[in-house]
Amino acid sequence: MCPPAHFRVTYSINPWMDPEKPVDIPLAVAQWEELRDRYRALGHVVEELEPVPGLPDMVYAANGATVVDGRVLGARFAHRERADEAAAHRDWYRANGFTDVQEPEHINEGEGDFAVTDTWLLAGRGFRSSPLSHGEVQEFFGRPVIGLDLVDPRYYHLDTALCVLGGDDVMYYPPAFSPGSRAVLARLFPDALVASAQDAEALGLNAVSDGQHVMLPQAAVGLLEPLRERGYEPVPVDLTELLKGGGSVKCVTAELRPAA
Numbered sequence: 001m002c003p004p005a006h007f008r009v010t011y012s013i014n015p016w017m018d019p020e021k022p023v024d025i026p027l028a029v030a031q032w033e034e035l036r037d038r039y040r041a042l043g044h045v046v047e048e049l050e051p052v053p054g055l056p057d058m059v060y061a062a063n064g065a066t067v068v069d070g071r072v073l074g075a076r077f078a079h080r081e082r083a084d085e086a087a088a089h090r091d092w093y094r095a096n097g098f099t100d101v102q103e104p105e106h107i108n109e110g111e112g113d114f115a116v117t118d119t120w121l122l123a124g125r126g127f128r129s130s131p132l133s134h135g136e137v138q139e140f141f142g143r144p145v146i147g148l149d150l151v152d153p154r155y156y157h158l159d160t161a162l163c164v165l166g167g168d169d170v171m172y173y174p175p176a177f178s179p180g181s182r183a184v185l186a187r188l189f190p191d192a193l194v195a196s197a198q199d200a201e202a203l204g205l206n207a208v209s210d211g212q213h214v215m216l217p218q219a220a221v222g223l224l225e226p227l228r229e230r231g232y233e234p235v236p237v238d239l240t241e242l243l244k245g246g247g248s249v250k251c252v253t254a255e256l257r258p259a260a
């Protein structure tokens with residue numbers, strides 16, 4: 001995770017961002033610390049990446065790389081405003097014991113568009129990550145990639161519309177996907193938790209699950225009961241200031257999947 005010390009909304013690269021709307025930085029920091037402390041209270045190790053002045057979106061750490069089996073595929077950002085974040089992430093991994101760190105050839109925004117289930121690597125495209133990155137990520141990790149077309153600009157990253165709950169269990173918002181991709185999701189995940197428009201608009205799918213606890217934006221109240229019914233323990237968190245940049249729980253959390 002990367003503290004939002006330099007978080008600002010000074011440009012707009014997704015429909016959630018309005019540079020006219022003020023951001024309360026101390027509140028953003030307090031909300032972010034609350035999420036970090038919750039992870040720690042649940043027994044998870046949280047590493048902190050040093051924020052860089054002039055990179056206001058760096059708080060969305062999930063976009064900086066993808067880590068599977070302890071191997072790291074770096075990011076290449078679609079927008080110039082975020083381009084310099086990629087090197088900061090790669091440097092962090094190299095300095096922290098990750099020996100296999102690759103700079104990608106094609107545009108990919110890390111876990112913003114790549115989601116890992118036990119069987120598949122789900123990959124979003126349409127707004128940020130290039131379709132060419134899907135071949136690259138499959139080749140690098142040796143995991144079967146399922147390409148999914150995103151069609152609604154509010155759900156510009158896969159992780160705004162789909163969340164892996166554990167194993168091959170997911171929750172998602174079908175209207176964020178093209179008809180063909182919806183059919184693919186229905187075929188792969190016939191028992192998935194399907195989110196309402198209201199919960200999707202609260203960025204409720206931008207959640208992080210450890211297989212038991214599901215940390216999610218607190219306004220996504222419609223997801224609480226369905227999650228409990230499936231045996232998960234929802235943990236609502238307030239990240240409203242970070243919503244102003246178009247992200248929530250998952251966007252600010254990069255998962256360090258170790259080698260088995």
Ligand code: ARG
Nearest residue numbers: 014060062112157245247251
């Ligand atoms: N302002 C950032 C952007 O538009 C938000 C990124 C959110 N991150 C995410 N994993 N969806 O790039």
